[in-house]
Amino acid sequence: MADVLVFVDHVDGAVRKPTLELLTLARRVGEPVAVVLGSGAAGAVGVLAGHGAVRVLTAEASEFAEFSVVPKVDALEAACGVVSPVAVLVPSSAEGKEVAARLAVRLGSGVITDAVDVEVGESGPVAVQSVFAASFTARSRVSRGVPVITVKPNSAPVEEAPAAGVVEELSVVFSAGASGTRVVSRTARESSGRPELTEAAIVVSGGRGVNGAENFAVIEALADSLGAAVGASRAAVDAGWYPHASQVGQTGKSVSPQLYIASGISGAIQHRAGMQTSKTIVAVNKDAEAPIFDLVDYGVVGDLFQVVPQLTEEIEARKG
The missing domain is CATH 3.40.50.1220 (TPP-binding domain)
Known part of the structure; x- marks a missing residue:
């Protein structure tokens, strides 16, 4: 089966639910290969393997925390070179959409945002979107290059599916633009005790x-x-x-x-x-x-x- 790259959203190795949903969708069209970047990447491996990741590409460079977005795009571009995926799935957050758009430009391909499902198509993966106040369902595919698809949270169930989870260190060469926007401070969000x-x-x-x-x-x-x-x-x-x-x-x-x-x-x-x-x-x-x-x-x-x-x-x- 073809490989599907899944960009992992995590906090110090704690994998967030939307990523586990992406792994469920990735298994429908190929074999999931997870990309984990930043501090605590190694701690995410067990959860990712338990939810279907056949391979886990990790990189823990400080650039991922020090600078905004571009280092992650550099890493995903490097991962595409290693894996040659049939698709790249990204959580549909504000950051995820920016990462996806920049990656699609780098790859010379197309991006589809806010998908609610991913299906197997004759010419590659097909993204399903709910549009016009959920009155219509649209099915779209990228006509050139590797499709980069962002998927809305709660679009798929979280399903355990034990897989090999073979860990590979991802070598990333950061571009000149990687240090263009530095993160100067962070403020922790106050916890309300309610879900995100x-x-x-x-x-x-x-x-x-x-x-x-x-x-x-x-x-x-x-x-x-x-x-x-x-x-x-x-x-x-x-x-x-x-x-x-x-x-x-x-x-x-x-x-x-x-x-x-x-x-x-x-x-x-x-x-x-x-x-x-x-x-x-x-x-x-x-x-x-x-x-x-x-x-x-x-x-x-x-x-x-x-x-x-x-x-x-x-x-x-x-x-x-």
Whole structure:
């Protein structure tokens, strides 16, 4: 079988869930070869092998932490030279999309972003995308070169599949541009105890209808009862009711959970662009004509301050 490169997203060797999902997709079209860069790369090998990586290419140069993006592109380009993959899969984060785009330029090939599946095609891997507010499914392929595909989190199950996981040290020659942008400081994100927004299986979001920062406690209570992440619409963020890091939408984060609950969100296209690929969408809004109801699987026309607390109570009762 042909090899498929998988760019590993990890923190000091702790592999993040979207990468394990990529390994599941990679096995559908070939044999996964994982590329792990930076501090703690060796610590990721066991998990990667346990989820299907037949080979693990590692590089622990300091450049990956000291400089932004380009050293990782240099490494992936080197990995492509070693492996000659049929495709390169990258997590669809902000950094992942930049890495993918730069790599595609280097390889003289094409990039497909925000895929939700990868299939075997007659002329190579085919990327599946959910488009136009999830109204249509598009299948695309790169017509020249090695396809570089970014995949949204929660697009595939995490499946254990023990493989050899043969470790190989990747030799990387850094380009002149690798040191162009230096990372001068880092600030650790405060932990809320909730899942990361882009990786969460359930997201509960609040919008303009929440009517104040103090009222987001209602949204948080429902999220906590479900073990969910908390999101917010642009209107809520712009009003200062919730942090920008939690914004879902075209100018915020793109999410694709199994369940998305929108409370007090009208459903403007800017917001829909960030959550339209969610598997099941539920909306609570007192305006029966709100555009969000055109998108949902289940809709409740009502006051969120009555509906949401009742839902939270019912969930807690059933958990008990």
